[in-house]
Amino acid sequence: xxxxxxxxxxxxxxxxxxxxxxxxxxxxxxxxxxxxxxxxxxxxxxxxxxxxxxxxxxxxxxxxxxxxxxxxxxxxxxxxxxxxxxxxxxxxxxxxxxxxxxxxxxxxxxxxxxxxxxxxxxxxxxxxxxxxxxxxxxxxxxxxxxxxxxxxxxxxxxxxxxxxxxxxxxxxxxxxxxxxxxxxxxxxxxxxxxxxxxxxxxxxxxxxxxxxxxxxxxxxxxxxxxxxxxxxxxxxxxxxxxxxxxxxxxxxxxxxxxxxxxxxxxxxxxxxxxxxxxxxxxxxxxxxxxxxxxxxxxxxxxxxxxxxxxxxxxxxxxxxxxxxxxxxxxxxxxxxxxx
Amino acid sequence: xxxxxxxxxxxxxxxxxxxxxxxxxxxxxxxxxxxxxxxxxxxxxxxxxxxxxxxxxxxxxxxxxxxxxxxxxxxxxxxxxxxxxxxxxxxxxxxxxxxxxxxxxxxxxxxxxxxxxxxxxxxxxxxxxxxxxxxxxxxxxxxxxxxxxxxxxxxxxxxxxxxxxxxxxxxxxxxxxxxxxxxxxxxxxxxxxxxxxxxxxxxxxxxxxxxxxxxxxxxxxxxxxxxxxxxxxxxxxxxxxxxxxxxxxxxxxxxxxxxxxxxxxxxxxxxxxxxxxxxxxxxxxxxxxxxxxxxxxxxxxxxxxxxxxxxxxxxxxxxxxxxxxxxxxxxxxxxxxxx
DNA sequence: GCCTCCTGTGTAATCGATTGCAGTCGTGTT
DNA sequence: AACACGACTGCAATCGATTACACAGGAGGC
Numbered sequence: 243x244x245x246x247x248x249x250x251x252x253x254x255x256x257x258x259x260x261x262x263x264x265x266x267x268x269x270x271x272x273x274x275x276x277x278x279x280x281x282x283x284x285x286x287x288x289x290x291x292x293x294x295x296x297x298x299x300x301x302x303x304x305x306x307x308x309x310x311x312x313x314x315x316x317x318x319x320x321x322x323x324x325x326x327x328x329x330x331x332x333x334x335x336x337x338x339x340x341x342x343x344x345x346x347x348x349x350x351x352x353x354x355x356x357x358x359x360x361x362x363x364x365x366x367x368x369x370x371x372x373x374x375x376x377x378x379x380x381x382x383x384x385x386x387x388x389x390x391x392x393x394x395x396x397x398x399x400x401x402x403x404x405x406x407x408x409x410x411x412x413x414x415x416x417x418x419x420x421x422x423x424x425x426x427x428x429x430x431x432x433x434x435x436x437x438x439x440x441x442x443x444x445x446x447x448x449x450x451x452x453x454x455x456x457x458x459x460x461x462x463x464x465x466x467x468x469x470x471x472x473x474x475x476x477x478x479x480x481x482x483x484x485x486x487x488x489x490x491x492x493x494x495x496x497x498x499x500x501x502x503x504x505x506x507x508x509x510x511x512x513x514x515x516x517x518x519x520x521x522x523x524x525x526x527x528x529x530x531x532x533x534x535x536x537x538x539x540x541x542x543x544x545x546x547x548x549x550x551x552x553x554x555x556x557x558x559x560x561x562x563x564x565x566x567x568x569x570x571x572x573x574x575x576x577x578x579x580x581x
Numbered sequence: 582x583x584x585x586x587x588x589x590x591x592x593x594x595x596x597x598x599x600x601x602x603x604x605x606x607x608x609x610x611x612x613x614x615x616x617x618x619x620x621x622x623x624x625x626x627x628x629x630x631x632x633x634x635x636x637x638x639x640x641x642x643x644x645x646x647x648x649x650x651x652x653x654x655x656x657x658x659x660x661x662x663x664x665x666x667x668x669x670x671x672x673x674x675x676x677x678x679x680x681x682x683x684x685x686x687x688x689x690x691x692x693x694x695x696x697x698x699x700x701x702x703x704x705x706x707x708x709x710x711x712x713x714x715x716x717x718x719x720x721x722x723x724x725x726x727x728x729x730x731x732x733x734x735x736x737x738x739x740x741x742x743x744x745x746x747x748x749x750x751x752x753x754x755x756x757x758x759x760x761x762x763x764x765x766x767x768x769x770x771x772x773x774x775x776x777x778x779x780x781x782x783x784x785x786x787x788x789x790x791x792x793x794x795x796x797x798x799x800x801x802x803x804x805x806x807x808x809x810x811x812x813x814x815x816x817x818x819x820x821x822x823x824x825x826x827x828x829x830x831x832x833x834x835x836x837x838x839x840x841x842x843x844x845x846x847x848x849x850x851x852x853x854x855x856x857x858x859x860x861x862x863x864x865x866x867x868x869x870x871x872x873x874x875x876x877x878x879x880x881x882x883x884x885x886x887x888x889x890x891x892x893x894x895x896x897x898x899x900x901x902x903x904x905x906x907x908x909x910x911x912x913x914x915x916x917x918x919x920x
Numbered sequence: 921g922c923c924t925c926c927t928g929t930g931t932a933a934t935c936g937a938t939t940g941c942a943g944t945c946g947t948g949t950t
Numbered sequence: 951a952a953c954a955c956g957a958c959t960g961c962a963a964t965c966g967a968t969t970a971c972a973c974a975g976g977a978g979g980c
Contacts, residue, residue, distance in 0.1 A: 245722075245966095247966060247967085248967060248968095249966080249967095257929075257930085259930095259966085259967075260930060260931080260968080260969075263967060264969090266967095267967090267968080270928090271927055272928070272929085273927085273928060273929090290696050291966090291967075292965090292966055292967070293696045293698070294965090294966080294967095295637050295935090295966035296966080296968075297633045297935095298633045298637050298936070298965090298966080299934070299966080299969090300935085300968075313661065314662060314860075316653070316655070319652055319653055319658060323652060323653060326679060337676060340665060356629060357629050357630055357631065358632050358633065359631060359632070359633050466860070499864055521653075522864070525834060526864070527841070527866040586936060587936065588936080597960045597961075598960090599939075599960060599962095600960075603938090603939090603959090606937090608938090609939085610959095611957095611959080612957080612958065612959090630937075631936055631937070632937095633935090633936080634937045634938090635936080636937095637936080637967095638936080638964070639965085640965070
């Protein structure tokens, strides 16, 4: 079960390794007869390139690394799928890493990707500040694009959505449905997603005169459990707000579940919104009103930026691009106003 | 932004590359003074090994490839997480590939992994027969373990659960809840999971005298949509069975949703069961009774088998191992009997 | 008839880390 | 004092594919 090398193919075909390489890569002129002989020999031996050797020689791996906070969050999973598709179109592959929402694990993953000579890195940083050093350091060594989330104080390309604009839509919609007070359920303000969404929430609430009691800002993490806890807390406090705005769908799923468990009618008594439009958001009872991120576009832009960065010489990077796409509101049954 | 090589470190430290390598890998005797110099030089230059070059030399990448039918299926996602953890304990990394449930894509992925010189491959084949050739071929070149699903006619190691035993538990539980007739909702019988689960279902139904009308065997794919369609079809046919046994949780989620939408009470009118115990299974209304697979154990066994296979010389593989772990029934609200 | 140019092929260097072999220098032994 | 042995260290080969360069031979131009 020894691996077949180009040398063995060359010997069998009675030519040099250079010729074999030329035939198999389609580069350089080779006469038809020799081509046939080489291909035949390669087939018979079941030759397959050794991409390690090729990568060493070319210093190109045709592989892009991607680091996400959590692969079990369906939003990131679908983002990964979109990125993989986009890369597939360029003949590149994806090396996926899970940072487990831990900046230290994340830093190790980034270092590994550098060591592996990936052609570029797409990262959605776990933490708004603690991820900074590693991301910046990595960006100094390789083309790097931040996706969805970003980390402060770095100067890399970024692609994501305009969270503030999205929250404006959400709040307008809730307001149209009669909400005059609201709560916010998110993760700790340690990542840009929650931060931006919260900022957008707060600003528009003010504009619209929607009351936001400081006690009704509940920050935990992106999980169904946290959503359940947060809602239970609001319910226990007595007096519910007219709406609970969640920083992502997982939290919103937890919130609606807790409401149902406590006999609180959604959207009758309280309206609930999510964010991300994950597949399961339509399955909850009631189906969630949420914000749909244009994942395919985001992924395509990220891949494009990466390709562009790879093209430029390492030194002369232009100013970094910040691309904020506009997400769309998906209206379902967890809110009152109809489109 | 030129990468730092061992040669540059050597020059700066005033030693040979051999010595630098010995210091950094901790192999071979090097005097304390030289060690210090080398480490200092490496730190100052920010040296990091080039794992491509190392892999070429060592013909070991410390990377394991994993191919799953669909990364968007939460069951596989969590299996991937478990495998990643298990590999992490051995200092190995995971290269993840999504086969999009397409044997051709799968074959390409497998070929890529071979070309990349991964140390071993963990695959959950998409198709019970069409995946065969590629899996067998790949197994001839590298250590390979099949996980969860397997493909007929191959002789590789396999780790998964005893689907038949699981279905026995499911059927006994439904029977205890009063079910005397049942339907089965699964994917087409083109993968071992559905096949085995269906076989287990059918056999135990017979034993228990539970009626299974041929019209009530509904085969589509592993998705919520298919579950909805299947349930709608059963409902439209009039006369519902006492239970709907689903081949996985996604289908079951669709089934319960459709039942709710059509005003069919679960578990009052019809009991529903899932399989896999994905996170969302507890979120549906009602929460799903399902089968929990011991993912961590499965992953650990797979990694162990792979390590064992890598240890043996390529030729003298012993007989292949088939490890079927026993899953546990998780009783929730979509069925009637209580534990 | 001679020179140029192009096609086709081989030789050997290269990518960066690792390691077998050999050589150097001390220390300890007899 | 001669020798043996061990601790260090360097040289150079190696992994497998790619490619710059060299060279052979044939076609075409003058």
